[in-house]
Amino acid sequence: MQAMSIASSEPKDLLRELKGLSEFTKSQFSSLVSTFPLSDEQVQQLGENKYSVCNFIDYWGKMNPQPKGRHLVKVLEKDLGRKDIGEVLRKHFPSGTAGPKGDDEARLLNMPFKVRQKLIAVLSVRDSNAADPHDWRAVADRIGLDGTTIMLFGQTELPMERVFKAWDVRDDATIGNLYTILVELGMPVYADYL
Known part of the structure; x- marks a missing residue:
């Protein structure tokens, strides 16, 4: 697995933390693929461990070399209920790229x-x-x-x-x-x- 280019900290530290999280469910993965469209070929590139949080984030990082984590973190935390992943990403993404912790639309x-x-x-x-x-x-x-x-x-x-x-x-x-x-x-x- 190659280092992620979107992390502000050491990418291997991020990937190590992500490995400790539970995998995506089939439903969560389907939602991610519909939000961040992946071709069948790209899903195949994720391999047998396509539900692995670590594999998906690593792959996403390679496809998005510039820090574009705000939308990803929002989808993970709010749409999929995976605050655990959001917390890890917030620690490693550069400042100002993960979005607010609360609701964007909150007054x-x-x-x-x-x-x-x-x-x-x-x-x-x-x-x-x-x-x-x-x-x-x-x-x-x-x-x-x-x-x-x-x-x-x-x-x-x-x-x-x-x-x-x-x-x-x-x-x-x-x-x-x-x-x-x-x-x-x-x-x-x-x-x-x-």
Whole structure:
């Protein structure tokens, strides 16, 4: 078995952890094949152990050399109920590639309190040395707050809290959208808090 190219950590460590998980059921495998279409030839390449989690993830990694794990993790955790696989993949995928742990469509208001407070704390710190700030101002700008509002929020102690409150009332205020914004702004580590 060759090393997986999508893992941020040592691929052999990922594959070792995956080997310890129970195999896919026939139904789970059929669902995976319908979601991530594999030809009969590709299914044959998986061999006799086609229901092996390790074999499938390894094969999927070879077919998707760029980190595209968000959809895979979502299907495994939410559609197939295999949170065990999702947890292992989250540990090994690069930051910002596995998607939020919760429901993408969940409202920001439903974000766990500790996660919200952690994001408010790390994003409220002003990074004045950066040419492209990785803080609340970038998020505020991305969600479309005007310059005057951003300046006003900048005068408060925890400006990211104000950004969340302003955004919470909008239809696009979802965990999935915040995750995507944080990744696109170069803050994948913060996105992984979700």
